[in-house]
Amino acid sequence: MKTLTVLSVCALLSVCMSMNLSFGLDVDSKRFSGTPANHVLLKRDVAARLLRRRRAGANAADLSPQQLESLREVCEVNLGCEHMAESAGIIAAYTAYYGPIPY
Template identity: 50%
Template sequence: MKSLTLLILCCMMTASLSAGVFVKREEASTLVRQKRAGAADLSLAQLESLREVCEANLACEHMMDTSGIIAAYTAYYGPVPF
């Protein structure tokens, strides 16, 4: 049983590496910085108005808690109007 588990794990790692699933550290940090830059451009009043709109929709409010206000608003209401 342990050898079967090990074999499956090795096959999954090989498939992941050959598919290019992993991202280099520099690319990942660039993507994270770009994602954070969107919220920094908005004032606290603008973020609060987006939050109020998003709180009216339960699914948007849940996504806001997990992914952030900008991602949730964009997913449910389109681009940020500011």
């Protein structure tokens, strides 16, 4: 959800920049006023956070409550997975019994 929000804001920002709508802010004083922006520059750490892929060893902070609940529902069917989830956590239990998390 956070990624979708950030990408939406970036898209809106790029549309505004291409239409030269700076809303009173001096975004780029060196650029000519008549030329549209054809790219957006991001700092390296911001771009890395936007494009980061989930690793197989994802932790609970990376998953939304809905995703965690769906993992719990899958583990409820298997008694061994359910017991492991109570002791080691849902991420470890799901990964041990069903493999990598699909999202």
